[in-house]
Amino acid sequence: MSEPVRVLVCDDQALVRTGFVTIIDAQPDLEVVGECGDGKTAVDLARRLNPDIVVMDVRMPVLDGIEATRQLAGAGVEHPVKVLVVTTFNLDEYVYRALRAGASGFLLKDAPPAQLLHGIRTVASGAALLAPEVTRQLIGRYAERIRPAEGSADDIPLTPREREVLRLVADGLSNSEIATTLVISPETVKTYVSRILTKLDLRDRVQAVVYAYRRGLVT
Known part of the structure; x- marks a missing residue:
């Protein structure tokens, strides 16, 4: 136990x-x-x-x-x-x-x-x-405050597919919705999200959404 x-x-x-x-x-x-x-x-x-x-x-x-x-x-x-x-x-x-x-x-x-x-x-x-859609609505409302940051979308140390997954996370999609959008399994999405958090040294999806906005990955 x-x-x-x-x-x-x-x-x-x-x-x-x-x-x-x-x-x-x-x-x-x-x-x-x-x-x-x-x-x-x-x-x-x-x-x-x-x-x-x-x-x-x-x-x-x-x-x-x-x-x-x-x-x-x-x-x-x-x-x-x-x-x-x-x-x-x-x-x-x-x-x-x-x-x-x-x-x-x-x-x-x-x-x-x-x-x-x-x-x-x-x-x-x-x-x-916070549910993905709530996170999206909240962060979107304050996006102008969040966006200014050192670096840009070009500096994000992710593969093209990982960037795509991060962008969809920031758009408020759940793992199952991302899986449907990219035509991959939810388990694969979960692996991508975990890999993204590890690479960017982020704790959870909320931090990932903030990161995406600050680096200009989401507009």
Whole structure:
């Protein structure tokens, strides 16, 4: 039997935090290894406890969840931690900032417990929590902010086929939709996506979409 997914819960509202801890700890495949009420403590605990995933609130004292996410999962972090941002604020700007900071997913606090658990398992597995079409819509709205970056589409170290797959991922297609478009098997698409993430040193599909926009691969 595999080891349970180790979760750190960070929320400044004690009742919310306790609710999350109770829900998560009741699952045989999940284990809460720590909890806290501010972003600075979250960063300190994550570095000490080495959780598999941090469930992170946005608005907190001392250090907000966006900056805490950046310190734990942002570009240049030596040992990044997967972060699932959970907030009461259903604003695109928060989602955008959280993903740009390195979060692997975004969920609202009023989501049912089953959705929270699904989100934790999804992010822990290395997948992005946002559905492809949601990711496409969100990143597309902020594409002008994302595009400026060093390098260009010509500098992307991928084969022509891998570029094609990355472009379709950024267009919001699922693996099965990409398979249909390219007339290949879903398993082959999965292999391509994994290879792309490895070559570009990206953690998940969300980062791949942002990368594609920043390098001008998608217009």
